[in-house]
Amino acid sequence: MAYKVAVVGATGAVGRELLTTLSERKFPASEVVALASERSAGSEVSYGEDHVLKVQNLATFDFAGIDIVLSSPGAKVSAEYSPKAAQAGAVVIDNTSHFRMDPDVPLIVPEVNPEALAGYTKRNIIANPNCSTIQLALAMKPLHELAKIKRVVVSTYQAVSGAGKDGMDELFNQTRGIFVNDPVKKEQFTKQIAFNAIPHIDSFMDDGYTKEEWKMMVETKKILDPSIKLTATCVRIPVFIGHSEAVTMEFEKPISVEQARLALREQEGITVIDHRQDEGYVTPAECAGEDATFVSRIRVDPTVDNGLSMWVVSDNLRKGAALNTVQIAELLVREHLS
Structure with a gap:
């Protein structure tokens, strides 16, 4: 069976990655529609190597x-249009922060809590977690099952693409400007x-x-276990x-x-590369x-009983956004819509 798919926010960094991921994974789409704001309407975006969609x-x-x-257009836009799409009969997989903590909206990492997806019928909306939460939950899942996690302390080092294309442009322009002694312009950060x-x-x-730190704390509890204590420091x-x-x-x-x-x-979804040597x-x-x-640098934390420390890295545009969203769609059609 094939499905009609709409990508909201198709001209943004995540939207473009969504289109690429749909094509790469050969998602069973009979039609793909690219949607964005009025100022982007009429422009073109790529869907795979051989297709161009008019926005x-x-x-x-x-x-x-x-x-x-x-849907990945920003929280305010999503708050307006995701319910409209759901009321029209579509199942919305929303990549913004707006619906994540809604008790009637499942928050899904397919390799971690696929069983929670069944709750999507309450509002026809499914939430994709924060990018930093996704990779953390993936690393926590098997360890929580093995020995039950009590407390987590996490410091993140987050790429500028988490702030979208404008954030990436600002890093590029500031870096170039510093080398030629131009004044630093701050707009996104x-x-x-x-x-x-x-x-x-x-x-x-x-x-x-x-x-951002709050999102990691509350989303991890919703996905994995509300009894886990977590504190985060998020750094760009x-x-x-x-x-x-x-x-x-x-x-x-x-x-x-x-x-x-x-x-x-x-x-599933984790690759361990952990050698105690250069590189x-x-x-x-x-x-x-x-x-x-x-996951790398797995080692004992000697400051607490039963403690481990590790280093976790992921592409925030792929698993942190587009890939996880498409994987939710794949799970949806496999378990609920077929």
Whole structure:
């Protein structure tokens, strides 16, 4: 069976990656429609190597007859149009933050909590988690099953593509400008991003955490286990693609490095590259364009009982956004729509 698919936000970095991923994975689509704002209507986007789609205006588009909507236009736009698409009969897989903590909307990482997808019928909307949450949940899943995680401390080092094409452009322009002594222009980030690290992603909350950090805390609980305690520090770094995370987990039961390494190797979506030597680990430069989430530097944390530390890296545009969204669609058609 083939499905009519609409991609909302098709001209953005994630939207373009969604179209590429749909084509690469040969998703059973009879028709793919590219949607974006009025100013982008009439432009063209690639769908695979041989197809070009003309972008249509989201504001005037009729979702009747569309089976699946993959939505990544920004939270405010999604808040308006995802319910409209759902009411028209489509199942919406939403990549924005707007619906993630809605109790009637399942928040899905297919390799972690596929059983939760059945709840999509309440609103016909499924939420794709935050990019940094996805890779963390993937690494936590097999270890939580093995020894039950009590507490997690995570520091993220997030690529500028998490802020979209404009964020990538700002890093490029600032880097180039610094070499020719041009003044640094800040538009997307609160401080200079070139040759810098900014411990501030999204808006600040009353408790001192940022909204990005809050997302990781609450989304992980919803996906894996509400009893897990998690604290996060999220940092933007001058890398174009690939989020990195330094993760320390405290477990209820003893767990060895060897047990953890074996469990992670058996987890779908995880690749373990962990050699205690030069270049025996994965960095953002190697993960760009890859589907896997990579785990390296697995070691004992001697400061707590039953603690392990590790390094987790993933392409935030692929597994952190487009790939996970398409995998949800694949699970949906395989288990619920066929």
